[in-house]
Amino acid sequence: MESLQIVINSIPYLLKGTVVTLELAFFSIVLGFMVAIFVSIGQLYGSKFVQTFFLLYERILRSLPELVILFLIFYGLPIIGIRLNPLVASIIGLGLRSSAYQSQIFRGAISSLPKGQVDAAYSLGMTKFQTFFNVIFPQAMRISLSGWTNEAAVVLKDTSLAYSLGVIELLRQGTYIIAVTNKPLLIYVICGLIYFALTFSLSKGLGYVEKKLAIPGYEVRRG
Amino acid sequence: MNKNNDSNSSNHVILRVQNVHKSYNGVEVLKGISFIMNKGETKVIIGPSGTGKSTLLMCINRLVEVDSGKIFLEDDEITSAKNVHKIRQEIGFVFQHFNLFEHLNVLDNVRLGLIKVKKMNKEEATNIALKELERVGLKNKIDLYPAQLSGGQKQRVAIARALAMNPKLMLFDEPTSALDPELIGEVLGVMIELAKSGMTMLCVTHELGFARAVADEIIFMEGGVIVEQDPPQVIFNNPKKERTKEFLNKLTKLYGKEENQ
Amino acid sequence: MTFFQIVQSSWRYMLDGLWITLFLTLTSVVIGFFIAILLALSKMYGNKALYAISNFYIEIIRGTPLLVQLFILYYSLPVIGIRLSPLTASIIAFFLNSSAYQAEYLRGAIQSISSGQMHAALSIGMTKWQAIRFVILPQAIRRFIPSWTNEFIYLLKYSSLSYIVGAPEIMAQAKFVASRNFEFFKVYLFAAIIYFLLVTGFSEVFKYIENRLKIPGTLSQARE
Ligand SMILES: Nc1ncnc2c1ncn2[C@@H]1O[C@H](COP(=O)(O)OP(=O)(O)O)[C@@H](O)[C@H]1O
Ligand SMILES: [Mg+2]
Numbered sequence: 007m008e009s010l011q012i013v014i015n016s017i018p019y020l021l022k023g024t025v026v027t028l029e030l031a032f033f034s035i036v037l038g039f040m041v042a043i044f045v046s047i048g049q050l051y052g053s054k055f056v057q058t059f060f061l062l063y064e065r066i067l068r069s070l071p072e073l074v075i076l077f078l079i080f081y082g083l084p085i086i087g088i089r090l091n092p093l094v095a096s097i098i099g100l101g102l103r104s105s106a107y108q109s110q111i112f113r114g115a116i117s118s119l120p121k122g123q124v125d126a127a128y129s130l131g132m133t134k135f136q137t138f139f140n141v142i143f144p145q146a147m148r149i150s151l152s153g154w155t156n157e158a159a160v161v162l163k164d165t166s167l168a169y170s171l172g173v174i175e176l177l178r179q180g181t182y183i184i185a186v187t188n189k190p191l192l193i194y195v196i197c198g199l200i201y202f203a204l205t206f207s208l209s210k211g212l213g214y215v216e217k218k219l220a221i222p223g224y225e226v227r228r229g
Numbered sequence: 230m231n232k233n234n235d236s237n238s239s240n241h242v243i244l245r246v247q248n249v250h251k252s253y254n255g256v257e258v259l260k261g262i263s264f265i266m267n268k269g270e271t272k273v274i275i276g277p278s279g280t281g282k283s284t285l286l287m288c289i290n291r292l293v294e295v296d297s298g299k300i301f302l303e304d305d306e307i308t309s310a311k312n313v314h315k316i317r318q319e320i321g322f323v324f325q326h327f328n329l330f331e332h333l334n335v336l337d338n339v340r341l342g343l344i345k346v347k348k349m350n351k352e353e354a355t356n357i358a359l360k361e362l363e364r365v366g367l368k369n370k371i372d373l374y375p376a377q378l379s380g381g382q383k384q385r386v387a388i389a390r391a392l393a394m395n396p397k398l399m400l401f402d403e404p405t406s407a408l409d410p411e412l413i414g415e416v417l418g419v420m421i422e423l424a425k426s427g428m429t430m431l432c433v434t435h436e437l438g439f440a441r442a443v444a445d446e447i448i449f450m451e452g453g454v455i456v457e458q459d460p461p462q463v464i465f466n467n468p469k470k471e472r473t474k475e476f477l478n479k480l481t482k483l484y485g486k487e488e489n490q
Numbered sequence: 491m492t493f494f495q496i497v498q499s500s501w502r503y504m505l506d507g508l509w510i511t512l513f514l515t516l517t518s519v520v521i522g523f524f525i526a527i528l529l530a531l532s533k534m535y536g537n538k539a540l541y542a543i544s545n546f547y548i549e550i551i552r553g554t555p556l557l558v559q560l561f562i563l564y565y566s567l568p569v570i571g572i573r574l575s576p577l578t579a580s581i582i583a584f585f586l587n588s589s590a591y592q593a594e595y596l597r598g599a600i601q602s603i604s605s606g607q608m609h610a611a612l613s614i615g616m617t618k619w620q621a622i623r624f625v626i627l628p629q630a631i632r633r634f635i636p637s638w639t640n641e642f643i644y645l646l647k648y649s650s651l652s653y654i655v656g657a658p659e660i661m662a663q664a665k666f667v668a669s670r671n672f673e674f675f676k677v678y679l680f681a682a683i684i685y686f687l688l689v690t691g692f693s694e695v696f697k698y699i700e701n702r703l704k705i706p707g708t709l710s711q712a713r714e
Contacts, residue, residue: 072647
């Protein structure tokens with residue numbers, strides 16, 4: 007019964023942590039998304055130099071541990087005079103890493119579209135720009151969705167690394183509670199269950215969106 | 230040109246199918262199939278797609294379990310046999326899509342069953358495999374992998390793989406329907422030789438030229454039942470059932486007049 | 491201190507950390523592989539109970555952060571009297587985690603082998619187990635290799651998490667060095683370069699191996 011009391015007392019703190027975790031995840035994914043669109047367009051349509059630059063960008067971010075990226079940003083930006091609080095540094099770190107993966111997903115989707123789609127759009131007199139936004143983008147987004155769902159879950163789970171920069175997200179709230187109650191197993195398992203509930207609803211929710219957006223009879227490639 | 234069946238002396242029954250029923254998810258696909266095959270006979274099954282022809286062959290090899298009815302290979306009841314692997318060794322199966330083992334070269338495809346199932350030593354297995362590959366005309370391709378062969382070559386390897394197990398009965402499920410037209414001949418050639426050599430063969434195929442050349446009987450299946458079962462002359466010239474005639478008309482329209490082989 | 495001086499004064503520590511990182515990664519991915527086989531086979535061929543257990547395990551592991559799993563192992567087990575060193579706790583957490591992912595990759599690879607292969611193997615008289623062993627698995631393993639190498643790279647990067655519980659791998663060494671010379675950015679930059687070289691090197695080696703192992707005549711596996 008003592009445990010039950012502890013759990014009840016912890017709920018407000020865990021909820022507070024959960025909100026921070028969700029903030030981290032949301033802003034990181036959005037940041038990653040915006041950068042990724044930029045990067046993938048640059049890679050597909052940019053000059054040789056731009057292409058190489060973004061290729062390198064992707065390569066490096068995909069090769070580094072998230073923890074290293076976070077530390078480089080947290081300790082690196084102050085050197086050039088930018089002082090960030092840990093939450094913002096985490097969002098930037100998580101977002102940039104994710105942008106590299108998201109752009110790969112988009113690029114894969116875009117290049118999986120048959121070339122005839124572009125030809126058909128041009129044959130109607132569309133410009134390159136119109137073709138991209140009216141024909142390529144809508145199809146590529148749908149194809150990307152399942153890979154993107156995966157990536158969103160990865161970011162959600164990776165928010166726990168913000169713990170190491172001192173962000174008071176779910177895991178650190180849990181650790182604070184443990185410092186007082188000395189019930190690590192109980193509290194960490196509850197944290198785990200909260201994460202599970204979050205990733206579970208995320209994939210179910212996005213899976214639903216994917217079904218809703220599916221084009222009838224259109225084979226959606228599974229990532 | 231049909232083989233001579235010494236009808237009374239060698240009425241040695243190889244396969245007996247008795248009143249076989251099979252449903253998938255409540256839909257009855259086989260609705261009481263019965264027939265027998267004597268040693269050395271070749272029978273051809275024709276019929277529209279979705280009729281249960283493949284299901285029937287799979288039941289005979291027990292790749293699919295029947296719901297009711299019995300199937301015997303000589304005196305052994307296949308449908309209830311405890312050691313189904315023993316019986317499968319005695320029945321060769323040639324698939325529409327070849328199903329060669331993609332990770333093994335031609336020789337190993339043919340040898341695998343001999344070594345792993347029949348526990349032969351490598352040398353003995355190799356000799357048998359080479360003999361069967363020679364029979365299908367592929368002795369010079371033993372080092373190639375399935376992905377490096379044409380469809381016709383793949384199917385001939387598949388036939389050699391089945392023959393290597395020295396089966397009493399060969400089942401063919403549309404062995405040429407996945408092939409480009411110019412490759413069909415080489416596979417049918419092997420099958421005709423095999424039939425002439427006295428193998429007992431049950432073939433699902435719509436190659437009417439083949440049927441005319443070697444079939445002792447043609448079984449016309451539709452809707453899960455055998456509509457008609459008669460020698461080729463009867464089926465082609467004056468079928469007993471109106472449905473048989475209609476189906477053959479459709480077939481000849483689709484595939485053109487059958488050539489005489 | 492210049493970056494070069496940092497490298498000069500700290501490479502010995504980083505090298506110590508490098509060995510621990512490699513040991514951690516390799517041990518976890520290999521042990522994880524064997525557990526993954528059991529999980530995948532139970533999920534695909536097991537009875538209802540086996541299916542339920544392995545499915546539950548896989549979903550829970552994949553649905554929660556690795557760091558939480560590590561914390562549960564490292565900070566909670568002492569409560570019930572099991573005290574693990576940071577390194578041991580990390581290895582256990584990593585192979586338990588990796589087994590769930592590898593099981594799913596393995597299942598995908600096995601299911602990508604057409605049912606015709608199983609039929610053909612059975613039709614020449616193989617038992618189901620023989621068919622799995624001689625026909626399905628040899629093909630599935632080849633298709634599994636790209637995901638396995640991805641998993642290796644993934645663990646290589648995420649092994650850095652064990653720094654948080656104090657296993658003496660690259661990041662822990664970096665922190666040790668940095669807390670003495672206060673050059674946090676440069677030291678972590680050094681660590682980043684090491685990870686970059688490791689990941690790139692392993693990726694290239696794996697690509698080479700995959701090409702060597704591919705079945706003649708088949709297209710090479712597309713892998714980014
Ligand atoms: N494994 C299966 N599960 C459910 N239905 C099946 C299965 N195999 C075949 N069927 C159905 O059984 C019917 C007969 O199939 P099949 O034996 O392949 O016919 P045929 O070979 O004559 O074209 C078809 O309607 C098919 O859809
Ligand atoms: Mg069929």
